[in-house]
Amino acid sequence: xxxxxxxxxxxxxxxxxxxxxxxxxxxxxxxxxxxxxxxxxxxxxxxxxxxxxxxxxxxxxxxxxxxxxxxxxxxxxxxxxxxxxxxxxxxxxxxxxxxxxxxxxxxxxxxxxxxxxxxxxxxxxxxxxxxxxxxxxxxxxxxxxxxxxxxxxxxxxxxxxxxxxxxxxxxxxxxxxxxxxxxxxxxxxxxxxxxxxxxxxxxxxxxxxxxxxxxxxxxxxxxxxxxxxxxxxxxxxxxxxxxxxxxxxxxxxxxxxxxxxxxxxxxxxxxxxxxxxxxxxxxxxxxxxxxx
Amino acid sequence: xxxxxxxxxxxxxxxxxxxxxxxxxxxxxxxxxxxxxxxxxxxxxxxxxxxxxxxxxxxxxxxxxxxxxxxxxxxxxxxxxxxxxxxxxxxxxxxxxxxxxxxxxxxxxxxxxxxxxxxxxxxxxxxxxxxxxxxxxxxxxxxxxxxxxxxxxxxxxxxxxxxxxxxxxxxxxxxxxxxxxxxxxxxxxxxxxxxxxxxxxxxxxxxxxxxxxxxxxxxxxxxxxxxxxxxxxxxxx
Numbered sequence: 220x221x222x223x224x225x226x227x228x229x230x231x232x233x234x235x236x237x238x239x240x241x242x243x244x245x246x247x248x249x250x251x252x253x254x255x256x257x258x259x260x261x262x263x264x265x266x267x268x269x270x271x272x273x274x275x276x277x278x279x280x281x282x283x284x285x286x287x288x289x290x291x292x293x294x295x296x297x298x299x300x301x302x303x304x305x306x307x308x309x310x311x312x313x314x315x316x317x318x319x320x321x322x323x324x325x326x327x328x329x330x331x332x333x334x335x336x337x338x339x340x341x342x343x344x345x346x347x348x349x350x351x352x353x354x355x356x357x358x359x360x361x362x363x364x365x366x367x368x369x370x371x372x373x374x375x376x377x378x379x380x381x382x383x384x385x386x387x388x389x390x391x392x393x394x395x396x397x398x399x400x401x402x403x404x405x406x407x408x409x410x411x412x413x414x415x416x417x418x419x420x421x422x423x424x425x426x427x428x429x430x431x432x433x434x435x436x437x438x439x440x441x442x443x444x445x446x447x448x449x450x451x452x453x454x455x456x457x458x459x460x461x462x463x464x465x466x467x468x469x470x471x472x473x474x475x476x477x478x479x480x481x482x483x484x485x486x487x488x489x490x491x492x493x494x495x496x497x498x499x500x501x502x503x504x505x506x507x508x509x510x511x
Numbered sequence: 512x513x514x515x516x517x518x519x520x521x522x523x524x525x526x527x528x529x530x531x532x533x534x535x536x537x538x539x540x541x542x543x544x545x546x547x548x549x550x551x552x553x554x555x556x557x558x559x560x561x562x563x564x565x566x567x568x569x570x571x572x573x574x575x576x577x578x579x580x581x582x583x584x585x586x587x588x589x590x591x592x593x594x595x596x597x598x599x600x601x602x603x604x605x606x607x608x609x610x611x612x613x614x615x616x617x618x619x620x621x622x623x624x625x626x627x628x629x630x631x632x633x634x635x636x637x638x639x640x641x642x643x644x645x646x647x648x649x650x651x652x653x654x655x656x657x658x659x660x661x662x663x664x665x666x667x668x669x670x671x672x673x674x675x676x677x678x679x680x681x682x683x684x685x686x687x688x689x690x691x692x693x694x695x696x697x698x699x700x701x702x703x704x705x706x707x708x709x710x711x712x713x714x715x716x717x718x719x720x721x722x723x724x725x726x727x728x729x730x731x732x733x734x735x736x737x738x739x740x741x742x743x744x745x746x747x748x
Contacts, residue, residue: 389607393600400598403560405586405614405664 220357228358230475236364238471239371243426244444245451245463246378247419253395253458255412257306258314260321263445264328265420269294269427270436271332274341283346283432291424298420302413325441333438341436367429374425375464382460391415395458450489454496456506466504512571513538513700514559514590514668519568521551521558528554529565530724534702536668541694541701543711546721546745552704553595555721556670559702560592561585573667587614591666595673595704597653599660601646605637608645608656612663630659633689651682658689668700669693675707683710690714708746712736720745 220228248262269290276286301324309316344350345363352359382388394401394411402408427440434440451470455462470489477485496504514536521529529551536542544552557563559570561582570578577585586592591612600608609627631638634655640648648656654674661669674690675683687710693699694714705711711718718735720728728741735742 386610389603389611393603393607393611396600396602397598399562399582400594400600401611403562403582403586403592403594404612404660405583406611407583409581 225356225358226479229360230479231472232360232364232368234472234475235468236367236471237474238468239368240426240430241444241447241451241471242464242467243371243374243429244423244448245455245467246375246460247422248448248452249455249458249460249463250391250422251416251419252452253460254391254398254415256314257317257416258321259416259419260318260445261301261324261328262321262420262423263441263448264325265294265298266423266427266444267332267436267438267441268297268328269424270431270434270440271336271341272424273428273431274336274343274436277343283344287425287428290428291421294424294427295417295421299413299417301420302416306416307409307412325445329438329441336436338438343431343436345432363432367433370425370429374422378422378460387414447489450493452503454493454503456500456503459503459505462503462505512536513540513573514702515569515571516555516559517569517571519555519558519565519570521554521563521565523554523563528724529558532558532568532721532724532726534719534726534729536700536702538667539694539698539700540716541690541703541714543703543705543715543718544721545705545708545711545718546727548706549723550721551724552721553672556592556672556702556704559585560590560670562592586664586666589665589667591661591664591669593657593661593669593671593674595676597650597657599645599648599653599656602644604642604644605648605656606641608660609637609663612660614664624665625662627663630662633692634659651678651685654678654682654686655689658686658693662693662699666699668702670702670704672704673706674703675705675710683707687714 244263244266248259251257251259251262272290272293273286276289277283280286305320305324306317309320349363349366351362353362353365382392390401390406390411394408398408426444447470451463451466455466473488473492474485477488481488500506512535516532516534519529519532520527532551532555534542534544544555546552554563558565561577561580561584564579568578569576572585572588572590575588577588577590580588582592600611603611606627609630636652637655637659640652645653645656658671658674671690674686678686690701690703691714694701701714703711703714712732715732717729717731719726720735720741722745727745728735
């Protein structure tokens, strides 16, 4: 492979890896908005919290794999506590109440990580098994980023199996279209909301844990990812997981190639794209035709 | 008495939409709740079901106070709701829609309970469409699916809201007959809100008429038929 082609391929895989991370975060946002109609502005805060948990678990145990398993679970549990004790009492009070609460939680998480871990970057080593580069067709590419893509694919498959092959998945899909009716059929919707909120936050937690060794852990993580994830969900359409996947990959690639070719404009490209999509598709690409 | 509603008062923000509504349904009975649009009939069903929280009054079902309980608890107590807009789950198959009605997710093997097979015997068209998504059913088929889904929870009482609305005349007759069969064959009681007075009168043992937010008349079919003034006051446009 000549160096120019290798560069294109490498940027493409970079974009795919970022797109997958973005999808893990955005799918949680989308699931929560789609079913519970809650704009959880603290979502990216949990993504960041999971990265810090990963750092801490590695510091305590020295085992990255254990941290990758436990950090998202701990983060998902925090999300469930937030839903049960903060969001549930507010249900029915309208979107403004949810927004104010979730902004408050986001600010609390931000303050908390600074108090506990400080403001300096916390570098996290990649696990020994995934250090180094893979060599193929004249291209060198980090093992770890390929692992991140694989991890996201596995999580995506688990989610797809859960949603389409299990009763709980069918209930979640039914509740996305009409949660009052599901409730009236004898299904405990408040409990289901807590579960789904926890799963949504767990997804962000997986992304946070996976990205920690790439970006290192710092308090600004949430801001960058939160903005991107909400843009993905707006462009894809609220509640559309399939749309979130496609748009995440598209944005990952746009981001990656944008940095290469129009580095000055790259950070703006997603916003410009969103603005154009919103003009022609106010509900997003998949907003009204989900779940074929 | 199966269901007893006493002095129910419900508000939508500041609007007093149910004012001291009282009614009852006995075991095995079909009771119709009739009236013009906007009188509070659907809100009465929603208040019983827990979908709208009443401000005062009581709903007693099989001797148990279910007032203001969340809908899933009311459903578990044995009341099923067939909503006005049908509200099937459009992205799920007919089979999945039916299974959504099974409480606890596992069908009991007790005798006399509603199973998918039994539903299909009552609604053969649903068997033909078992794998199709709900969104592709006609209005009448969706109505059958909604009734079937409600029955899957093995209720003692069905709250049925405007089951014939928007249906072709042939389908109206079919849905009417289905409700009659369900009541006669299985003894499930029905509290029916219906704009089609003829259908309601042909099914009901007793009738309540609603004026603006209150019950204005209660009695048998014969009593209502013998009372043209009441009919004119509460039913005629």
